[in-house]
Amino acid sequence: MRVLLTGVGTRGDVQPVVALAVEMRRRGHDVRLCVPPNFIDWVGGLGFTATPIGIAMRPPSGAAAAQASMPTPEQVRALVEHLVRDQFDATASAAEGCDVIVAGGAHQYAARSVAERRGIPAVVAVYAPVALPSPDHAPGGVTGGDAESNLRRWQDESRSWNERLVERLNANRERLGLGPLSDVLSHVLGKAPWLAADSVLGPLPATPGQEVTQTGAWLLADQAPLVPELEAFLAAGEPPVYVGFGSMPVDQQSGRMVIEAVRAAGRRVVLSQGWAELGLVDDASDCIAIGDVNQQALFPRVAAVVHHGGAGTTTTAARAGVPQVIVPMFSDQPYWASRVRALGIGMSVARGALSAESLLAALRGALEHGVAARAGAIAGAVAVDGTAVAAELLERAAA
Template identity: 55%
Template sequence: MRVLLSTIGTRGEVQPLVALAVRLRELGEDVRLCAPPDFREWAEGLGISFAPLGPGLRSTAKPDSAMTKAMASPEGRRRMAEAMVVDQFETLPEAAEGCDAVVAGMALNIATHSVAEWKGIPYFFTAYCPITLPSLHHRPPVFTGWAPENPDAAIPSLWAEDARRWNEHWGGVLNAQRKPLGLPPVDDVRGHIFTERPWLAADPVLAPWRGPSALDVHQTGAWILPDHSPLPPELEAFLDAGEPPVYFGFGSIRAPEEIAKAMIEAARAHGRRAIVSRGWAELALIDDEPDCIAVGDVNQQALFPRVAAAVHHGGAGTTTAATRAGVPQVLVPRMFDQPYFAERVRDLGVGTAITGEPDAESLTLALAEVLRPEVAERARRVGGEVRTDGVEVAAELLLAAV
């Protein structure tokens, strides 16, 4: 069997599908990954067939990039959205050639279900956070330029408005691309993408699914990619040279200005050393003092159990990794699902969050809250409850369905 795994987004959207690809290959299945070109080298290094989809996204972490500037205006977002869907319809049919099923991760895979429908093969949608999917238990996530007209409206009204926005934003370009393929028009874009039986690749302790909902959601657990790569020698030496440091990182997203200075000052205020992850924003150290080190992409599964706390943006992947490692967390949420994970970390008692723009003072106060022994103990207990078999569950579901 050959499976196409398709996503649009940064590492947080790509890594779960890479985890599924690795597991399917272990089971003897053929896999092809369709994702932004930023991830070609990584995927092919794991032996996964790769087809690039859309433009590179690394520049979006910089405020002066052309893509970031285009996203600043409604007209710029509209043009980019239309170009993205057209590119998907041009790329995905060839990528899906010879495939027996398609798995889409991330809601902006606007064309994927249509291509599967045209090919006559099964399609499965996967969300990475519960708030992506409609439920009477939570409000819809807010996209850039997509705030509700009345944020205090009842939850059913907010989801109805969300459905209308999906149709207004994507319906025209989606149906224009479906017509040449002989496919009928779609009148419910969100329902078309999500289907009636979506999967939820999120840990049930950290991010439980809660109805009621019109959807039959199957929560598999988070899709975790096992990482056995060693930490860089210089990082190993830094960890061995003193007490556990504080980790700071914002992954693939744009980081606030002057954040590196604020992070290092906050760690020093508590007499702690600091590890600064450069990320796509290319954060750098502020001086040459030996109490700090900057790192690139490293094995979080090996690193997080050895730090005193993890300060990060609150993406699904990083939050799951830190929770699983049993490390206290400070979240600095910026967009989409990150405020949800900030709330969950607080509710579970394993950390706290900063609202608004972080500075040295707010980071120092947040670290004071999470560096307490009782928070560390609570984080260790919750970490032991995180499931690690989500990708195996998903692979079995896929094989049984196809």
């Protein structure tokens, strides 16, 4: 079977697709990838040849960041038009000769249209339950509320998608010889999307009008060793607190506040610099700054994980059985913060309320014995076979 796997966005959007690619290749299938240009070298190191799609999502740093300005509405419209056309071009080219397309993430505008044109099946997989229209939650990761108001907000969300995208999608569908759409969101997701999230951490909501298959999270196994400097730091004292915000645009002052809070809790700090390139505030021996790291190897050796609430980091921390403190910023991150609180395996601090004091209070709560015990108990319930489940579904469909 020849499979096209496509992922657009940041590392958290792309890595699950790469995890499924590894599993499909292990089973002997021919795998093609579409990933943003800043991930081409990374997937090449894993032995894949990929077609670039979209733009590099990593923001500028240093002087470039200081000079960057917010785009105008006209620039945003031009960028969206370019991204939609690019998705159609890249996906159509890479899908030549393929038997199926799997698209990771909700902003996959071209995958199902290209599959329709080629007469092959396609499935879109989302990474959080709140990406699915449901009476159980509102768009944007907001949980709670009554079913009627949630559904009204999803209707508003659907209209917003149409206002931004329906003309652009229809123009590109016309290039493929396909008829026009009237509802972008329902087309993008289809009637049978997949939910690539763990059922304990992110249970399947009610999805009227859709038959959703929950595969479990798509996790990429990491065998990379920790660098000697980090190993030495871990061995030099009690388990530290990991702090990292991944690809989020966190300012240096926020990084300073987090370090202050962890120190006030009497803990050492492992600071992941991330795309924001966070730095240490001094040269004290209780902090170490690191670049990309094998979280699967590191998290079981820390006392707690402070992070932004991405689906991948939340799942990895849960698998490690370590308490979490989430500072959610946008997208599905508020949802994961709410799930961590509901399961009793951590705490959260709203981005707008972030301070050394608020984070210290949350960290102290997360480090309580009962929270740590629940985190340890949950760890064994988090499934690790999401890619295998997805691969089997693809193989059954092909058979």
